[in-house]
Amino acid sequence: MDLPCPEWVRHVEQKWTELKTEETERFCLLTDIDAIFNEGLSLICPEDLNTLSRTSEKYSVKKSPERASEFRQQGNLSFKVKDYTTAALYYSRGVCHADKNTEELSLCYANRSAALFYQGLYRECLEDIRRSLEAGYPSHLQDKLRARQTACLNQLTKIEKSNQPTTNHPTSPWQKSRNTNTCISPGVSVYFSPEKGRHILTTENKPAGEVVLEDEAFCCVLIPGNKLNTIINKAEKTFKTEERHCHHCLSQSLSFVPCPNCSYVRYCGESCQKDAWECWHQWECPIGADLLAIGVLGHLALRVALKAGQNQVKRVKKSTLQEDHVTCSSYKSDLPVKLNLGDPCRESSDHTDCYHGNSYTGIYSLLPHVSRHSPCSRFLLAVSMAVLYMRLQHGPPPDLWASCKDEGESGTWQPEMSMLGATALRHLMQLRCNAQAVTAVMVQEESGMAVQSSSEIRIATAIFPVLSLLNHSCSPNTSISFTTGCQTDVLSQFGCSEGHTDHPKTSQSGVTVTVRASKDLIPGQEILHCYGPHCSRMEVKERQHLLLEQYYFHCNCQACRRDLTEGSQNAKENAAPGLKCLKCGKPLWSLMDKYMCSGPMCGHQITSADVQNKLKGLQCLLDEAFRLIERDRFDEALKILISDASQTNSILTETHPLQGELADATARVYATKGEWKLAASNLKRSIVAIQAQFGEDSIELGQQLFKLAQLHFNGGDCEAALSVIPRAHKLLSLHCGPHCEELQELQKMECCLQGML
DSSP states (O other), rough: OOSSHHHHHHHHHHHHHTTTTHHHHHHOOOOOOHHHHHHHHHHHHHHHHHHHHHHTBOOOOOOOOHHHHHHHHHHHHHHTTTTTTHHHHHHHHHHHHHHSSSHHHHHHHHHHHHHHHTTHHHHHHHHHHHHHHTTTTTGGGGGHHHHHHHHHHHHHHHHHHTOOOOOOOOOOOOOOOOOOOOOOTTTTEEETHHHEEEEESSSSSSSSOOOOEEEEOOOEEOOOOOOOOOGTTTTTTOOOOOBBBBBTTOBOOSSSSSSSSSSOOOSHHHHHHHIIIIIIIHHHGGGHHHHHHHHHHHHHHHHHHHHHHHHHHHHHHHHHHHHOOOOOGGOOOSEEEEEEETTTOOSSSSSTOOOOOOSHHHHHTOOOOOGGGHHHHHHHHHHHHHHHHHHHHSOOOOOOSSSSSSSSSSTTTOGGHHHHHHHHHHHHHHHOOOOOEEEEEEEOOTTSSOOOOEEEEEEEEEEEGGGGEEEHHHHHHHEEEEOOSSSOOOSSOOOOOOOOOOOOOOOOOOOOOEEEEEBBBBOOOBOOOOOOTTTTOOOOHHHHHHHHHHHHHOOOOOHHHHHHHHHHHHHTTTTEEEEEEETTTEEEETTEEEEEEOOOOOEEOOOHHHHHHHHHHHHHHHHHHHHHHHOOHHHHHHHHHHHHHHHHHHHBBBSSHHHHHHHHHHHHHHHHHHHHHHHHOOOHHHHHHHHHHHOTTHHHHHHHHHHHHHHHHHTOOOHHHHHHHHHHHHHHHHOOOTTTTHHHHHHHHHHHHHHHH
């Protein structure tokens, strides 16, 4: 839900078509963002506000004691079958829907404390006991709660005496350390050139795996699941991203505390709850349903403006006006010019040729690409932000946006505060090209699985001031990973002195991105990041189309040039990658609407439609096998997978992606049955396809090798496991931090195996 919901988009598009000719022409000529916002604001009518109200009613953010009770009962059912994680998540739903200081809230907290106790989360259990008592837990039930409290303290005492770490759990809010620095590694610098704008180059050799950049998100917004009232299943066992992560620092938790006024937002502890309330949630909360309807990008844009405040925006805008006389003539050539933190801007009036570090100016200076947005798109963004601004006026103005003058009544909205809406509109336009998806590794919680299955999921959208300076490549020389929850300071390793900030001292989001070199870099080489379209996942024409459509540039990176050249060559040779002749096994050639065997003595032909139908049928069989695996019907799944493999081997080469998926699924089933050698054999087939698709230095290959090491370890094949672990460790180290669970698991396996030799 990055973009506004379809109902709102349709309404604004209809409004655009109904404008008078002179209104449309006037709006199309506007290029100043303040003017665009004010024009959008002037066009708002009661029907627009009513439409947003009707649309936002479909999104549930209100407290509901009835639903709180239902979720608590669902948690009780999960608790009875000892599914304590699911029970805790249901109780958290109840906590969020219960009114504050009610018996229902106290019961949800108390029940959740029991689930946490049985998971060994004793500190979290104690916190929930405290919250339950403070919410008014019934006195006649308190003996059981006190007994659990004593048991927790006893367990913690035992752990402390034995010097054993407690079960892994999210960092407690009071343990979080924050650092407002943003650092680039020594040997890496920011440059500017008229052709590339700001970009980052190495000034010395950087080996693969070395950290080249750390950046902290200026703001982030958690991506919501489907919040439509009409399709929510009260007994739904699937818990969405917003039910597993703190809405402020994004850390995972099972012991959330809710917003006192809405059912949607939850936090990992009282610290994040307080920080978020002071920074933005006290103004976002009353319009929570509207924000869900407008979408994540609109929400994030408003949050950036709320955090910046009127004084900071005025200061940045004032400094840009003073620099209007500077032009491109400041640059004597097209050669890159090194930029130092805090140096005065030399070219533009919007700070786009300066390096601002981790500061609001760094965000403000990102290009909004006003003229690149179509008039209809600009109209949608302006009207959407205008109605949000008008919704905000139903309450008092945000503290950082209250008028500094003595004019007007205290706590009232002054006309000059429209700068808040215009600033948010600027950030909304910037986010089209500068929003960054924050991802996390999700471990599959499937019963019966002996080998960990994980996948990368998107949990939030953020904006990073320095990461945004990296240019794109479809085959980047970097990899990125994210740290959430305000972890231990990872920036100090650079010995940074870039502590400059130009925004008020507020609590940080706690979301940090780490950029590592994924290949050896030489001095003068540009550090490149993939914006999404990657050469291992997408054909060159599709990549270039998407990049031009969203980011407004035609990609001419090395991967695109190579693929276009190879594509022309393949077209001449009529190659059809991954397909082979059903009769003789030779590669197929593509000829118009059919394929022909490349073997001179065969001559077998097959139509393109037949090939697509065969591939579709094979994919359907694989999907059915996955559904059976999810329901623990492994023998049935295995029969389908073996049949599917027989058909697949007859028409696809071993490097085809479908071969990789099929072999991986088969390995998972054999592992569940304890047939480790068969599982490893199939996973090796998957690795061949994964390496061909993603490359020999990819994180995908590293994750597959990690699973192969697990299979060898579980099967007692020490030598095979020890032969795989170094390569898996090397690849994961290129892409992940030292605290990566998979790396830690590899180290434990290696120590255990070496002790057995």
